[in-house]
Amino acid sequence: MDNLFPVDAEQAWTADGAGEEPADERVPFGRSWRFDFDRGEFVLTPSRKVAPADSTEAWVMWCQKAIRTPRYRHLIYSRNYGQEFEDLIGRGYGRAVQESEIQRIARETLMVDPRTASVEGFVFDWAGEQCRFSCRVMNVQEEAIVLEGSVS
Template identity: 45%
Template sequence: MAQLFPTFTIPQMITKSNSNAKNQNVTSYYFDFEKGDFRIDGAGKSVMASPVETWIHWCIKAVNTERYNCRAYSKNYGAEWSQLDGYDSQKAKESWIERTITETLLADPLKRTSFVKNFVYDWDTDSGIITFAVVGQKGMEATLYVQL
């Protein structure tokens, strides 16, 4: 009897390696957050960021991006800042902020972030600045802040 549908053998799946050495060598163009543009050297060429600077840039962008608002990013990228308004007490807001920032940074697909610590809050009447330290693989550490 003839086969109505073609058949083929299924190839073996190769598992993805999560080598720490590979994750540490990722580079990107250096983005100057104060100027709001990419850094350019004296010859007019774009400057490349080191692997640690690339990781820090990823952390800053991930925390400052509203989750689910940009279709270019996966559902695992960004923080859910819009939910902050649902909390009345300052202690509840601080707890929620710590959890959200930590979850956002631990969602790094390259697993460069180990943990987040040392949250410090400076509140005004309707806004605030949150400073925190993010620790990565091999002891990389950076102090970052978010302005609400």
């Protein structure tokens, strides 16, 4: 009789590393374009070309853009891209619930990228109905940034 749970040699489950990927496989960081989020435009070189962002800087640009982009609003992005902060404010939730949801949404937004290892250390600053927050985001190369966002 055939085995109900066949074992693939590449996906063997062991007590030591159940389902873990081999440590030598590295996540590619790729390239992107530099963007000035305060001015709302791409950063240009002196020759008027869009400035490239390599490696870690490309990941930072991705994180900043993902945390600022509302999910499902732009058809160009997949359904996994962006955040859902719009649904929080004005629903009558207490601040503790809203802060918990901001943490959950920010983690879900940023952890979609395989370059992101962790999102933690949230700090909240409330001004009326607007909440500004910051968090510490670490990538798989153990480089960390402080990312800021707001919900209103």
